[in-house]
Amino acid sequence: MSKPILLLVDGSSYLYRAYHALPDLRGPGGVPTGALHGMVAMMKKLREQIGAEHAVCVFDAKGKTFRDDWYPEYKAQRAPMPDALREQIEPIHEVVKLLGWPVLEVPGIEADDAIGTLARVAAEAGHAVIVSTGDKDMAQLVTPDVTLINTMSNESLDAAGVQAKFGVPPERIIDYLTLMGDAVDNVPGVTGVGPKTAAKWIAEHGSLDGVIANADKIKGVAGENLRKALDWLPMGRKLVTVRCDCDLAEHVAGWPSLDTLALKAVDEAGLLDFYGRYGFKTWLKELGAKTAAAAAPAEPVNGDMFADAPAPVAAAVERRYETILDWESFERWLSKVQAAELVALDTETDSLEPMLARIVGISFATAPGEAAYIPLAHSGPDAPAQLPLDEVLARLKPWLENEQAAKLGQNLKYDTHVLANHGIALRGVRHDTMLQSYVLEAHKAHGLGAIGERYLGRSGIAYEELCGKGAHQIPFAQVDVARAAEYSAEDSDMCLQVHALMWPRIEAEPGLKRVYAEIEMPTSALLARIERNGVLIDAARLQAQSHELAQRLVAIEQEAYAIAGQPFNLGSPKQIGEILFNKLGLPVVKKTATGAPSTDEEVLAKLAEDYPLPAKILESRGLAKLKSTYTDKLPLQINASTGRVHTNYAQAVAVTGRLSSNEPNLQNIPIRTAEGRRVREAFVAPAGCSVVSADYSQIELRLMAHISEDPGMLRAFGEGVDIHRATASEVFGVPVGEVTSEHRRYAKTINFGLIYGMGVFGLASSLGIEQKAAKDYIDRYFTRFAGVRDYMERTKQFARDKGYVETLFGRRIYLPEINGGNGPRKAGAERQAINAPMQGTAADLMKLAMLKVQAALDEQGKATRIVMQVHDEMVFEVPSGELDWVKAEVPRLMASAAELRVPLLAEVGVGPNWDEAH
Template sequence: MSKPILLLVDGSSYLYRAYHAMPDLRGPEGVPTGAIHGMVAMMKRLRDQVAAEHAVCVFDAKGPTFRDEWYPEYKAQRAPMPDALREQIAPIHEVVKLLGWPILEVPGIEADDAIGTLARVAAEAGHAVVVSTGDKDMAQLVNADVTLINTMSNESLDIAGVTAKFGVPPERIIDYLTLMGDTVDNVPGVEKVGPKTAAKWIAEYGSLDGVIASADKIKGVAGENLRKALDWLPMGRKLVTVKLDCDLSGYVPEWPALEALALREVDLAGLQDFYTRYGFKTWLKEVSTALAPQPAPAASNGDLFADLPAPAAAPLDSRYDTILDWAAFEAWLAKLRAAPLVALDTETDSLEPMLARIVGLSFSVKAGEAAYIPLRHEGPDAPQQLPLDEVLARLKPWLEDAAAPKLGQNLKYDTHVFANHGIALRGVAHDTMLQSYVLEAHKTHGLGALGERYLGRAGVSYEDLCGKGVNQIPFAQVEVARAAHYSAEDSDMCLQVHEQLWPQIEAEPGLLRVYREIEMPTSALLARIETTGVLIEAARLQAQSHELGQRLLALEQEAYEIAGQPFNLGSPKQIGEILFNKLGLPVVKKTATGAPSTDEEVLDKLAMDYPLPAKILEYRGLAKLKSTYTDKLPLMINAQTGRVHTNYAQAVAVTGRLSSNEPNLQNIPIRTAEGRRVREAFVAPPGHVIVSADYSQIELRIMAHISEDPGLLRAFGEGLDVHRATAAEVFNTPVGEVTSEQRRYAKTINFGLIYGMGAFGLAQSLGIEQKAARDYIDLYFNRFAGVKKYMDDTKARAAELGYVETLFGRRIYLPEIRGGNGPRKAGAERQSINAPMQGTAADLIKLAMIAVQAALDAQGKQTRIVMQVHDELVFEVPAAELDWVKAEVPRLMAGVAQLKVPLLAEVGVGTNWDEAH
C-alpha cells in the first residue's frame, strides 16, 4: 500500500517567483495581479498533479528570525519587497485559502525551517513528503521519503536527481552551499568558489570538514581564499542549514499530529467573488459553470455518484451511441471500415500500460458522431454487455489493418492496451497529443486542454466521472450511460481537435517533417522499446540488499553496545538523548529551540573523536542505499516478463528530448560507485551482450555546423581533440604545447557557450575573477568569430519570431524573449542559443533510433533496443550479431543527417550496462 502524501508548498519562494515570472497584469481597479495569477495557477496545478490528502502552504512571517540574532548582516543587502508585490500578499493568502489549502506562518523562523520540520515529522509518521519549491537550499531535505518538485520548471528531484543536478548528494548540499555562500541572503562563502569547484572539492575530500582539514593542500587562488574563510565557514554552515526540529505547537493544531493540515474542499462561491474582483475571466467562467444548477443524473448505483457532477452537455448536433447488441455493433463496424479516419479511445482498469485491461472502447467517425462499447462494467444496475473476447476478435482485423487510418490521443498507451489483449494496433495515422506538441511544445497537451483551446469546451474530466483521491472509483463501476458519454465525447473531441491542428501542421513543411518523420515513428518505436523492457538481475540487487541488511543489523548491535541500550537509530530525539544526556558528548550546536542538534554536520564532527556518531552515520548511508536502489528496483520487475519496463514521456521537454519514469533511467547516477553498481544490474540474457552507442560531443558538432565557424569546422573535420584545438586558438599556442589547465579552460568555455554562459558564470565555473573570464570570452570570440555571429544572429531572430528552430524544423517557443523583463528576457536569450543545439541533438537521436530499428527489421536481426538515455541507445545483442551491430549501428547513427562536420557514434560492449558504457 502506498504511503499517504504530505504536500508542502514554499509559498514565500513561489510568490516572489510568480511576481517576477508573470507580466504586469492589472485587475479591473488597476491593482497589480500578476503574482496572484501565478500563485493561483501553481496551486491549482499542484492539486491536480499531486494526489495528497494533507498539504500546507508555508509563508515567511514578518519580523526577525533566529538567524538575524546569529548574524546581524543576514539578508541585509536584500532589496525591500516591491510595492506591487506587497499589495498582492493579502489577496494571495485569501485565494490560497479559498482553494482549500491550509496556510502556515510561524514568527521567529523562516518558511524553510517550518517546511523542514514538517517534512521530518511527516516522514517519521509514515508519510511520503513532496516539497514544492524553487529554492535550491531545500535540496538538503531530500531523502528516500522526501522529493522536491518545481511547478514553474516541471522539475522533480529525488536523491538521484539532486546528485545529478548539483554534483553532490542531498546529505552534502549544506556543505556545498556553505562553500559557495548565498549572495541573496548575504551569506558569504569562499570567494570565487562556484558550484563546480564546491562539488569538486566535496567529491575529492568527502565533506566540508574534509575540505577544511585539507585546506593546506589546495593550491592556487581558490586555496588561498579557502584558508581566508576557515574561521567563517562554521557560521556559514549554520546559516544555510534548514532546521528540522522547530516547535510548531500553537501554529499547527494538535502538533505533532498532521490532521489539521488536511486539504479542504474548494470554496467555489468565494472564488467566484474573488475572480470577479481581480478580473480572472477564464477561472471565473470555470467556477460559475461549476456553481450553475446541473440536471440530476439518472438514478443508478445507489449513492455512488451523489457527489459527482453530471456530465457537461455535448453540442446539440452530437449523437453518441451506446452499443449493447450485435446489430448495433455490426452497424458501427461497417462505419469504421468505411470512414477515411477513425478516432478511438480505450477505457481501462489501470494507468500502467503493461497491466491495463480494457473496460470499454469508443470510436468517432465524424464530428458529433461517436459510440461507446461497454465491455466490463459491473454493479447491480449494469446492463447486459457484449462479451469482451468476441468483440475484440471481431474488431481485430480492422485494428490490425495498416490500411485503415486511425487517430487518438497518446496512442502509445492504447497500443500497449491492445497488445495486452493480443492485438497489434496498426494504421496509426495521427496523434493529437503529438500534433499539439509539435505545434506548441511549451503548452499543455492533455485532451481537455486542447478541447478548451481549440473547441471552446474541455469536456467531462476523469475526476468528474470517478471522483478523486480515496473516494475515486474504478472505471468499471461507473454507470454505463455516464461512461458512454465521457468516452464517446473524448473520441469526438479528439477528431475535432485533429481537424483544427492538422491543417496548421500541413501548412508548415518543417513542422510536417518533425511530425511525420520524427515524432510519429518515434511513438511507435517507443511502444516497442517499452514492451521489450530491460533485464534486471534481481538476484544481484537482492544479494546487495541482503548484505546491506546484515551490515545494518550488525551496526545496530554495535551502536547498542556502545550506547549501553537499544535505541532508534532513525530518531534524532533518541540519538540526542543517548549522545548528550547519557554519554555526555560535547554539544556542537543547538537547534532553533535550544536543543542539542544531531544533524549530519554534528555527527560528522563528533565521529572524528567518538565511535557512536560514526556508527550512526554509516548506518544512515547504507540504509539510504538499500531503500533507494537495491530494494526498489527488484520490486519494479514485471512478473510476467521478468523485466523492468520504463515509460518514455514524449511530449514533455520543449526541446524534443525524451524523459522516462518508473524507473527514471536518466537519473541513475553514473559519477558514483553506487550508481555504477546499480547499472551493473541491467544485464543481457544468456548468449547476449549489452551494447551502448552514443553520439560523441554532439552539441558541439551541431554548434560547428550551425555557426560555420572555420576553426571549429577544421577541428572536427581533421578529427582533432576539439578542446585542445580550441585552447590552441584562444591561447595562441601550438596544439602540442597546450597544457591540461588550458584545455580545461577551453572545455569549460566550449560547453559554457552552448548554454549561453556569460562572464559571471564562467568565472564561477573556473574559480577566477570575472574580468579574467571576460577576457577569455573575448579571446574566444576573436578566434571563433563565427560562433559570436551565430549567437548574435540567433538572439535577434528569436526576438523577431518568438521562437528558434532545430535543423529539422522543430520550433522551440521562447515567450519571454519579447515580453519578459530584464532577467526573464536574458534567460530566454540564453535558451535561444542552446535550444537549437539541444533540440537538434534530440531530433538526431530519435532519427537514429528509427534508422537503426528499420535496419534491424529489414535484415531480420534479433538485436533489440532496450533503452534510450539522452544521446545514448542501449541494445540487447545476440552474440552472433555483435560484429554487425558494432559496425552498422555507428554507421547508421552517423548517417541520419549530413552536417558540415562528421557525426561520430561510439559503441561499448559488456555483459551489463555499466561495462558497456
C-alpha cells in the same frame, strides 16, 4: 421567476491568465498580442455561456491602495508587470468595451474590493451574482446569492463547493487565509501552516478567534509559530478581507442602481477595425469582413500561425453519443467505423500501467459530435448486460490491425500496449493529438483536457469526477456505464475535433510537419516496441548491492556521529542545521524563506569543499537515494509475465524534444560514482547475447560547430582533433602538444558551459576561480571562436523577435520569458535560447537514428533489439551471430542520420552487461 444575473469578471486575474496561457504572440509591427488574444477568447466565451443581463469587467487601477497605507510591505515582493503585458493593457480595455462589456477600475481600491462591493449591492437588490475569477480569496464572497466560476478549470463554487474544496465554509475563508498568509501578496501567515492545518484548526476551534483563544493549547512547532504570530494576525486578517462597502458613486452612474451595467451590443464596426489592427484574421472572417486579407499582415510576425488562433468553437457541435449494448448496434457502428476516413479511438482500462492494463471499454468517434462507447467489463452494482469482451475484440481486430484504416487518438502509444495485451497489433495510426499539441506548443500542457480547453473552450469530464481521488478512488470498471460512456465518447469526440484544428496548422508549416510526421509519429510507434522489449535485470545482483549499500549507510552514519560528537538524524534538515550551524559553527551559505539556515544539496556541496560532515551527509543522501530508487525498487518492477523491466518513454514532456523515462526512470541512474555504475552491471543480456551501447560522441559541440559555422571548431572536428585540446590550445595560447590535463579540464568546462549559456559567475563557480579570471577565459574563447559568439547574439535576437528558437529540423522551442520575464527569468530564457537549438537538434537526430537503425534491423530480419534509449545513447540486446553486423552498421547508420558540416561520430561498446558495454 428566476432572479436577474449580474456577472462580475475579475479582469486583472483574466489578463494575467491570458498572458501566461499563450506564447509570446506578435501582431503587425511586432506588437505583443498574446494576452490580448486570450482575453478576447475568454470574454467571448464567457458571454456566450452565461445568460447575464448585467455584467462588468473589473480591473485594478494604477497606484497605491488603502492596503499599502496599512502595510507598506503589501505586495512588495511581487515582480513588476512584464513590459509585454503592460503594452496590452490599454488595447485590452478597448476590446472588452467593444465586446459590449462595461469596464470598471477604481483608484485607491483593488478589483477584488470593487467586485465585493458590487456583489453585496446586487444581492441586496435581488440579483443572482456570478463572479468569474481564479482567485481563491474571492471564496469569502460566496453566499446563497453569490457563486464563483473558474472558466479555466470549469469549476463552479457555491457554499457547499467552497466547503468541499477548502475544508471551511465561505464565512471562514478570511480566517483560513489569515492563518496561511499569502506569499503572492507578501502577507505573512503562521509559519508552516498550510491549507490542511488551517482548515483543521478552524474546524476544531470554530474560527480564527477561537484558534487565537486556544493558542496555548496547540502543541508542537505549529503551536509555537502560532503564538509568535498572535500580534500580527489582526493585521493579516485586515489585509486578506475583501471590502464590500466601497463608495463607487463616482464610478458607477446612478449608484447604487445597476442599470448602467447592462451588457451592450457588440460593436461590430469597432471590432473589425480592432481585429485588423492586431492581425486577428480568424475573428475578422467571423465578422464577415471582406477586407480581412488587406487588414491582416501578409506575413504573420512573431507568433506566426498562432496570431491566427481560432476562437473557441465548443457550442458549434451537437453531441450524439451512443452506448452499445447489443449486436445490432455494434454492427451498425462497425460499418460506420469501417466507412469513415479517420476514426478517433480511446480505450478505458483497469490500470495505468501499459503492460498490465486490460480493457474495460472502448470508444470511437467518426465525425464531430458522433461517438459511441462499448462497455465490456463494467462490474458495478447497476452494470447492465454487456457484449462479451473477447468476441467484440475478435470482431474489431481486422479493422484495428488494418494499416489502411486511418486512426487517431490521444497518446495512442498507451492504447497500442493495451490492445497488444489482448493480442491485437494496432496499425493504421495516422495522428496523435498529444503529439500534435507537443509539436505546436511544447511548453504547454498536452493532456486532452488542456488541449480541449485551448482549442474548444472546454476540458471535458475529468477522470477524478468519475473515479474520485486517492484512497477513495474506485476502479473504472465500477463507474456507472452511462457516465463512463459520456466520458469515453467525449474523449474520442474531442480528440477528433481538436485534430481538425491542430493538423491544418502543422500541415501549413513545413518544419513542423516534418517534425510531427517524420520524427514524432514514427518515434511513438518505435517507442512502443522498445517498451515492450523491456530490459533484462539481474535481481539477485541488485539485492546483493542493496545489502552492501545498507552496510555502507550504517558505517557512514557512525562516521557522521563521530564528527558531530553525537547521534542525529541524517534525514532531518532541522537536526542537520542545529549540528552544522549551532554546534559546529559552520558558515551559513544561504537561508530558507523562513530565515533558517538552508541545508539543501547546493549548500552542503559548498560546505563539503572545506568540512567533512557535510560531505558525509551528502554521501549518505546519494547512497540512500540509489538504494531506494534502484537497488531496492528495480527488482520489484520486473514484469511477472516477461521477466523484464519495462519503462515508459514520455515523448511530450521536455520542450527540446528529448525523451524522458519513468516507472522506472532508466535515464537518471548516476554514473559519476562507483556505486551508481554498479547498478548498470545488473542490466544484463540473456544467454547467447551481448549488451551493446551505441553513443553519439560530443554531439552538441559538433552541432555548435555546424550551426555557428565557426572556422576553428569546424577545422578541429574536420581534422579529428580532440576539441577540448583544440580549445585549450586557443584559450591558453599553447601548442596542442603542450596542453596539460588541467588545461583540457578547463577547456572542457568552457566548451560545455558556454553552449549552455553559462556566464562569468557560473564559469567561475564551476572552475573554482575568481570571476575576473573566468571573464578573461571567456573573452579569450570568444576572440578565438568569434563564430560562436556571433551565433549566440544572433540566436538571442532571433528568439526576441520570434518568441521561439528552432532546431535544424524545424522543431520550435518557445521561450515565454524572452521578452516579458524579469531579470533572472529573462537571463534564463536567453541561456535556453542558446542551448535549445543544439539540445533539440541532438534529440531529433537521436530519434532519426533510432528509426534508421530499426528500419535496417527490420529490412534484414535481424533479431537484435533496442532495449533502452538514454539521452545520446541506444542500448541493444544482440545475439552473438549479429554482433559484427551491429558493431559495423549501427555507428554508420547513426553517423548518416543527417548531413552536417562536421562528421557525426558514434561509438559502440560491447559487454555482458550495460556497465561493461558503456
